[in-house]
Amino acid sequence: MTENAVRILIVDDEPPIRKLLRVGLSAQAYAVSEAMNAKVAMELALSDKPDLIILDLGLPDMSGHDLLAKWRGEGMTLPIVILSSRTDEAGIVKALELGADDYVTKPFGMSELGARIRVALRHRLQAQGEKPVFQTGELSVDLVKRIVKVAGRDVKLSPKEYDILRILVQHAGKVLTHRFLLEHVWDGLTDVQYLRVYVRQLRQKIEATPDQPRYILTETGVGYRLAAPD
Numbered sequence: 001m002t003e004n005a006v007r008i009l010i011v012d013d014e015p016p017i018r019k020l021l022r023v024g025l026s027a028q029a030y031a032v033s034e035a036m037n038a039k040v041a042m043e044l045a046l047s048d049k050p051d052l053i054i055l056d057l058g059l060p061d062m063s064g065h066d067l068l069a070k071w072r073g074e075g076m077t078l079p080i081v082i083l084s085s086r087t088d089e090a091g092i093v094k095a096l097e098l099g100a101d102d103y104v105t106k107p108f109g110m111s112e113l114g115a116r117i118r119v120a121l122r123h124r125l126q127a128q129g130e131k132p133v134f135q136t137g138e139l140s141v142d143l144v145k146r147i148v149k150v151a152g153r154d155v156k157l158s159p160k161e162y163d164i165l166r167i168l169v170q171h172a173g174k175v176l177t178h179r180f181l182l183e184h185v186w187d188g189l190t191d192v193q194y195l196r197v198y199v200r201q202l203r204q205k206i207e208a209t210p211d212q213p214r215y216i217l218t219e220t221g222v223g224y225r226l227a228a229p230d
Contacts, residue, residue: 173228
């Protein structure tokens with residue numbers, strides 16, 4: 001383990017889960033610390049200065065939602081990835097709207113979790129200096145010139161379609177809730193069905209197979225995620 005290793009704080013009350021995460025993340029060269037409840041988590045968040053937090057929603061002394069809200073309310077900006085056995089859409093949406101960067105449901109694979117961690121860390125770094133040209137697969141978006149291309153071919157988008165794509169690009173790899181997209185594209189003054197219509201139109205223009213999208217991925221009942229950059 002190098003002195004400059006990325007530090008991850010695991011907050012979960014289940015010892016087997018913490019062990020699985022500790023072993024798996026240590027093997028990926030992360031420095032890992034653990035908390036079994038919210039009290040210890042708050043202490044370690046201050047003393048260990050982690051680069052990313054993996055947070056379980058079902059803690060014994062405080063709900064994960066409340067802890068997340070507390071941290072974000074205090075100005076904490078580091079990435080927080082939710083790890084939960086909850087699969088109800090309302091709980092997931094609530095966590096994302098409170099400021100979580102992503103979520104993984106139990107049971108999970110370490111490769112999937114590792115990928116989500118890398119995206120969350122990269123996204124936070126890019127937030128300070130957004131790259132003018134985004135590239136994933138054959139899709140490229142020039143945010144300065146407002147030029148969208150697929151396989152080198154120019155794609156003409158309507159203003160609303162471009163606005164949706166731009167926001168997805170700015171948060172590439174992160175799931176964005178329906179509410180987040182509606183607030184940023186329509187100031188919240190419309191129905192989610194409008195969003196679905198525009199996303200469908202956007203897919204028709206940038207996806208080789210719109211019914212099996214490669215770029216704009218659906219998070220069922222939650223929102224959409226743009227494939228992470230190459």
